[in-house]
Amino acid sequence: AQKITQTQPGMFVQEKEAVTLDCTYDTSDQSYGLFWYKQPSSGEMIFLIYQGSYDEQNATEGRYSLNFQKARKSANLVISASQLGDSAMYFCAMREGQIRNNDMRFGAGTRLTVKP
Amino acid sequence: DADVTQTPRNRITKTGKRIMLECSQTKGHDRMYWYRQDPGLGLRLIYYSFDVKDINKGEISDGYSVSRQAQAKFSLSLESAIPNQTALYFCATSRGGQTQYFGPGTRLLVL
Numbered sequence: 085a086q087k088i089t090q091t092q093p094g095m096f097v098q099e100k101e102a103v104t105l106d107c108t109y110d111t112s113d114q115s116y117g118l119f120w121y122k123q124p125s126s127g128e129m130i131f132l133i134y135q136g137s138y139d140e141q142n143a144t145e146g147r148y149s150l151n152f153q154k155a156r157k158s159a160n161l162v163i164s165a166s167q168l169g170d171s172a173m174y175f176c177a178m179r180e181g182q183i184r185n186n187d188m189r190f191g192a193g194t195r196l197t198v199k200p
Numbered sequence: 201d202a203d204v205t206q207t208p209r210n211r212i213t214k215t216g217k218r219i220m221l222e223c224s225q226t227k228g229h230d231r232m233y234w235y236r237q238d239p240g241l242g243l244r245l246i247y248y249s250f251d252v253k254d255i256n257k258g259e260i261s262d263g264y265s266v267s268r269q270a271q272a273k274f275s276l277s278l279e280s281a282i283p284n285q286t287a288l289y290f291c292a293t294s295r296g297g298q299t300q301y302f303g304p305g306t307r308l309l310v311l
Contacts, residue, residue, distance in 0.1 A: 129290060130302075
């Protein structure tokens with residue numbers, strides 16, 4: 085079964101506007117972590133933001149914030165004030181269970197294009 | 201200097217050849233990972249290592265082997281490459297089970 089679902093293969097946003105990239109996940113564990121990575125056209129994977137399942141507040145890192153809705157099992161990435169350099173693939177990922185478990189699963193990704 | 205490096209960055213090989221991809225890190229992390237990325241499939245875990253003597257299979261380990269030569273080095277081997285192993289390969293590291301940090305990737309083409 086798909087653990088991480090990103091339903092938007094591609095998204096467009098106007099420069100300086102905000103955009104939300106969707107991510108839903110499936111787990112029966114109480115302890116898990118959610119991650120977002122950015123992959124520009126150059127290919128590297130850049131860590132953006134992390135949310136723990138027990139974190140009460142939504143994670144924020146600069147222009148990135150994670151809209152964590154635990155009951156709905158969603159972990160959407162919000163990028164505020166989009167910049168041209170934000171154009172990239174974005175991957176949501178989840179690590180389940182105890183700390184020894186390294187079964188981190190990735191979604192298929194969303195390609196974001198920022199228009200000038 | 202990059203914290204996680206991969207060599208080579210690009211490789212073209214022929215079916216049946218043995219090849220090795222290497223990964224080194226200067227982050228001092230204990231855990232290291234190998235993933236492959238195929239279009240539309242995100243990243244999938246091949247192998248991971250908690251330390252030098254603790255290596256584990258991931259989701260798609262068939263056709264691959266690994267060696268953790270030192271805490272800082274983790275290599276991936278394709279014993280007999282086949283065309284469907286053409287992919288982008290990533291090495292990653294983490295301290296414990298925390299955030300994983302990725303190398304720049306190796307593009308492999310198997311003809």
